[in-house]
Amino acid sequence: MGERNLSRQEKIKHDFFLPPLMQHRYTLEKCIGEGAYGVVCAARDNQTGQRVAIKRVLKVFEDVSEAVRILRELKFLRLLDGHPNVCKLVDVLVPSNKDNFDDVFLVMELMPTDLKRVLTKMPDELSDDHIRWIMYQVFCALNYIHSAKVLHRDLKPNNILINSDCDLRLCDFGLARAEFDSENIVNWTGYVETRWYRAPEIILTNYTRYSTSIDIWSAGCILGEMLNRGVPLFRGTNSPNQLEVIVKLLGKPGPEAISQIRSDRARALLMQMPARTIPKLEEVFPRAHPEALSLLKRLLEFDPRKRPSAAQVLDDPYFAKFRDRNKEFTCKKVCDASEFEFERRRLSAADMRVLFWKEILLYHPELARSQVSSNYEMPSQVEMMRSQWKQTLGKVDSRQYSSLPRERLSEMHDMYQEQIRQASEAVMEHNLESGTGKPPSRGVVEVDNSMANLSVREGGIRKTESSSQGEEPMERTPHVTMGRNR
Incomplete structure (x- = not known):
């Protein structure tokens, strides 16, 4: 089936995850809402089996005041987490490039x-x-x-x-x-x-x-x-x-x-x-x-x-x-003024991206610990979800990505460091024997620099090749379900 023949529902799902994100765990089901703010789709968490709602907020940083509002909501949902009658923010999808993402994806529990x-x-x-x-x-x-x-x-x-x-x-x-x-x-x-x-x-x-x-x-x-x-x-x-x-x-x-x-x-x-x-x-x-x-x-x-x-x-x-x-329990946390200092400052779009990135990392502590660069090209949440939908339509196979295993990368890094250590000791020994007693100067030792442009971290390697795209706003369609007697 060609893209021209896609129904509106299918097109929304097809385009929903165009901006690249990091590795994900959600499978799209259907669109349940549209509006000037963006699109909401129902999805399933592949780890827990739970159905969720993923809200894509479009072009957040075009209007700084709107970005402030979204960031404020992110912070309050995190700080107020824990009550069965307050909406729970399950996840915030990670953009693949922290410096130029435009859309924000909020994952919340699904309510009909x-x-x-x-x-x-x-x-x-x-x-x-x-x-x-x-x-x-x-x-x-x-x-x-x-x-x-x-x-x-x-x-x-x-x-x-x-x-x-x-x-x-x-x-x-x-x-x-x-x-x-x-x-x-x-x-x-x-x-x-x-x-x-x-x-x-x-x-x-x-x-x-x-x-x-x-x-x-x-x-x-x-x-x-x-x-x-x-x-x-x-x-x-x-x-x-x-x-x-x-x-x-x-x-x-x-x-x-x-x-x-x-x-x-x-x-x-x-x-x-x-x-x-x-x-x-x-x-x-x-x-x-x-x-x-x-x-x-x-x-x-x-x-x-x-x-x-x-x-x-x-x-x-x-x-x-x-x-x-x-x-009827109360909240143990009281909001600190420092959490909302951004509301009293004049911030640029770049400043707001930094604040959003920090907030997103709070939902992904493993990234915060490893400090994996968002510029590394890897299977993204968005791209993987888009690929799932294309495969459903009989379109294209998933794009294949490969990187060095973490263990192999560590071995190469250790070997690289050992080369430097051995070469340095050899030159120092030569200088001592010649009576100079001076440490080796830069350029004296030729070292294989094939690894020099790779940043070795706990989470893998990084490169810088990525971009994100925006979309035009869409209208909202209702999705109604009735409750039963209690």
Whole structure:
């Protein structure tokens, strides 16, 4: 079958691993998502048999701000690893050339869909038990990341992955921030939270300090959306209208709550709003359990100081039926400011590549120990996976690579060193006999330099012949699966 006759699905798989990577252990299955960011493919880990999702982020370094976001997510996923309700980053594929790679490949556990797709496709399928179980897991995840002083800052149904057992993973930490005890840090809010899930204290605000309470508000919006049969609670058309929509459902806040709003414009807007009769939540959500509405009121408290913490929410009677204290553990690691120093520096694309390379090596300690050069031409993760797919289509055989075995290389290196030692001793002995007593000068001894251009290391040899390629962004296609009753 020629490339011209490939279906779109086959072409995506064919082109997915064009940039060269080092040796891999994954076999592609199918494309499950596309977008401006890149492509996501389902694959199988050949070592463990586990199915994974491999996300290829295209041309990361063309936009340094986007590179910062991806690097931030890499760091948070590593630092927050260890909770069953937080997305796990399994691997980051190693580029074959650390100095000129453009794409980044993230390997994560495979989850078939997200909460937004479930709410869009089949909102009536979610029972009260479904909602309790989903929200309980959300707060287990928030309790964990908040204990590490991490704010998610973009909590919404799209960022809650879910499987057929209604088990979920909190994902997308590209906008997350860590709370540091520093007066020099001012939190940027321009892209915090999708507007409909944004806490009122950060609406119409550019620079301000805020706390984990912004995630609690967002979780309340998600609970309300599930109770509202998949319809978001606060669908504001712009920031001022967002405040109006919130007040319409919850009522005008008192002076004390308004004083917590940092934006002068937002405070003035709230004070100008007339008092109005607000609907009863029981009338807005007639099918909702009373315990769900009681929790909703706690979460959607206008004053951030009065919102409960994630740990306090877990004590709510609404979750008593499903509570499992083994899932409510906290994070033992607290994020260090030095991990995120790059956010406060002006960095070039080359600088960012260095930081990405260091982060990638943390998932490949054997490379970090051996310091194998990424310029050595060897079977790459990408090339091997591409070859697998071509063979499936009846295309070409795998490219054959060969290098000296490590043991043989060590023998040659030892022999080379022994030649130098013996020659040096011979010349020294000659000089001593002649009475000069001087060490041999350079060029006196002729040594076989056939090995001189090879760098001998624990992991093998290196050469410098490699390049990487980019691709054009593609559109996203949905991939939806429904959960079952728990």
